[in-house]
Amino acid sequence: MIRLDLGRGGRPLRIGYGRIFHEACADSPLLTTRENFERMHHLDGEALARATTLRGTELKSFFPHAELTGFAQAARLAGGVDAVPLVSSLAIPSGPLTRECFDWLVDGMVQRVERAGRLDGLYLALHGSMEVLGLDEAPEAVILRRVREAVGPDATLAASFDLHGNLSAPIVDALDVLVAYRSNPHWDLAPTGFRAGNRLIRALRGQIQPVHAWRKLPVVLGGGINIDFLPPLRSVFRFMKRLERDPRVLSTSFFTVHPFTSAADLGWAVHVSTDGDPALAERLADQLAERAWATRRVPLPKLYEVDEALEAVATSPWRRLGPVTLVDADDIVGAGAPGGNTRFIEALMRDGRGLRALVPVHDPQAFEQVSSEPVGATVELALRGTPGYAQPEVTLRGTIGAKSDSDLGRRVRLDIGPLRVAICAEPPLPIHPKYWRELGVNPREADLMVQKNFFHYRLFHATTSFRHLPVVSRGATSLRSVAVAEWDIPRYPSSDPPDWREGDRALRAAGRTRRQAHAPSPPSGSERGSPSRSHPAG
Template identity: 30%
Template sequence: MPKVMIIECMQEISSFNPLPSHYENFHIERGEEIYAQRGLNTAIGGALQVFETQPDLSVVPVIAARAGSAGPLSGQGWQRLSEEILEAVENRLSGVDAIYFSLHGAMGAQTELDPEGHLLAEIRRMAGPNVPIVISLDLHGILTDKMLRQVDGLAIYHTYPHVDFADTGERAARLLVRLLEGKSRPVVARVVIPALVRGDELITRTGCYGDLIRECQRLERDGTALAAGIMIGNPFTDVPELCSQVLVMTDGDQETAKREAERIAHEFWPQRFRMQGKLIPLDRAIAQARTIEGPVVFTDAADATSSGATGDSHIILKALRDAGYSKRVLVQIVDPDAAAAAHKAGVGATVNVSLGGFYDKQRFEPMRVRAEVKLLSDGNSRLETMKIGLAAGPTAVLAFDNFTVVVFSRSISLFDRAMYYSNGLDPEDFDLIVVKSPHTEYHMYDGWVEKNFNVDAPGATSANLKSLGHTVCARPMYPLDEGVAFTAAARIYER
């Protein structure tokens, strides 16, 4: 009976976040603990649905390490994490016939700029040349040359905001089963595009990027390709191979893979202008929000914890207070000291605390507030879509004037409403809601608010990409440089 090994290592980082992440940031499932992902909307959850319906196949669950987006992983943290993963693989590798590896693709460590490539190269060395390895990736990942030289197949997210986690795992698993049966000889064409993109046109339901992704899906569905996708990288992960890229994988047909990858890349390149963040000055957004009767969202994509920011920006909160905005405002912020002070004081107490600038002190100077402690919690919740856990640490709801602020002790992903709901708050009860994510699923906010303002603010994940200060990625790169030229030229990978 063929044995399939399951591994996972997922984290997305911002190189511009001054706070490094550590081994302790990772939630690690070892061995059969991985089965906790059964039925969840995760890549492993989807893969298990395929593998466990194959009567002549057995699963070897090894290790799954997942961390929220943050700053670069510390050197010590990377050493401990990588050694643990590779040791776990080596201990269970005997008799394994195939490997499924769930990755994000936008990791980065202080001592290793291509963590996924390192792990894949070491696993390939241990497994030998004949064991098929298939990976799944976030479309915000950076698929490197080193990674591609180790793998036999891949599957890439097709949605943003992401909802197809399990679907991507299923596609990867079906491909791996096909390889085990000897039915395919994958060949991958890769076209690197020197462009970093951001903004509303990346929403796959409505944007021009989604139109191109649907071409990739068509190639998969009509059998032209075994897999196809457009990876746009994470523009905040400043590593040597940061880029956008088109991947087309066919069954032994180099010419088709090359032709289709180059065609889609040629279609992508003229759209790069549209795929940039459309930001509104904060003072203008506030002035317009005053005159709008219905609720509005202020998107603080520059402090998006799901993209690797610290979450401790108070820029919007302070600007609203200074401008005398009088309607009901709901905000989230990371500030361990403020949360601790609230827990010490207790519900109903009044506290004098500083908010903001706890980690990113160069960008944000703390603001003093006198607030009532309305609610205290342990900061635990579950993401709306994926249903995986969130752990923000001791959390407090503070209220002052017309502002309600949810204060966390730790940075967590804030791309849905989970942490508002879990702390007794419904965004629909407020006039202005701050969302620290570049985008959310349509029904969460955009489906019912009058206007979503994508405000121009400083932060480690600002859509104003020129403001960040890239020093490592290949240059020239649009929009960091002027006059960037591009001709689509596919490189072929075949093992």
């Protein structure tokens, strides 16, 4: 007699698991290479198995337990599952991957699948907004196709995604199980992996028969700043929970995309999976799409120009309590920008009000020049920001105030009057106050500090900074550029389609091509509105 908790033929199920994860910013001149993955997160075999236990650490310095630990728990709780570690690779958001890097990642995954022997199923943690130089289809579609070829036609495939992923037919159709995060900022990585594993195992045991429906929405921005627990998006996630109380509904997912890739079919998406009821999946996908569509019309917060922001700081009563935070919205390192914006420094050098300012800037060439100078030395240098980022050159004469080389990066503090510039060898993420404390500065005593992140820093600066102004500066993560981008298939907010259904049909049929070649040297100024966006793949 076949035991129900075992796999086909009464033996344990064998399920491979791994990750290829990256979120790309198409306009960053910093290409992503194999070294970025190897330095950040690259584990396979036994090391991956250890990292994905409850005692292990899956993603060092981010999450001790992420998707693959969640999956391993689902396998353990189900019993009778042999979870086979393949390979897991992740790099922090940055520019597109080189082709060489992508081939290395995919070939490595395929080789491990082939070496694993016969697998009943496979689970991959993916992002959904990867981008590869010179590749005209969604990288995740290529990954799934290559893995399917390696594992054979009978295996069941599951994948999880960041809710900032961009769905397309080759991705959806390749999968038996598809789930996405439901939180932004993301905290639910492990629960997402658990849900994927649970659905996959039940499908392999014949306990459920997942079928799905999905819709694409002609929206690239909206929903406020896309925080899941705040209006208006909160209503969509609550609706999804309500739908899932129906035992026939296996999963619901809502994708709000990362708007800074070059995918021609960029747009929000919803996905509904039911247990063998395709008509129900179709009906609920329509309802979910309708809910999501209704949340799009939330205006962007007021965006300040740099000079306007300095004026606001100078006149703000808040700066007596702590620094005003200027969020560099167009150079968000956490969204893949390089962090080499020089415009704040340029404006502060012109500003005569003596503002005590803390500004990080990525400039590896300037870093090389000053890092060998002793603390106390006076230096003169031309600051140009990230190479290829087309920033204004700023000539500085200042004193080396401090140096630091920690897990927050290599940086040198240059003091120019009351201005403190952190010249960084790597893209800066000054989320934690210790970023500046390691450079001998108490951030509380500043009038302003520049952030390269939208949200996370607020957790660490909750008692330091009480006023937050988003500032635009013409970098790689410009929401304004996205808002005015021209599309061959109209999308909100640059167009205002009366209904989502026409866009849904067109976007699902379009599939992925690239809307523009990667520009290694993005032009500055209004031309960044990028009319080429209306001409996919050149």
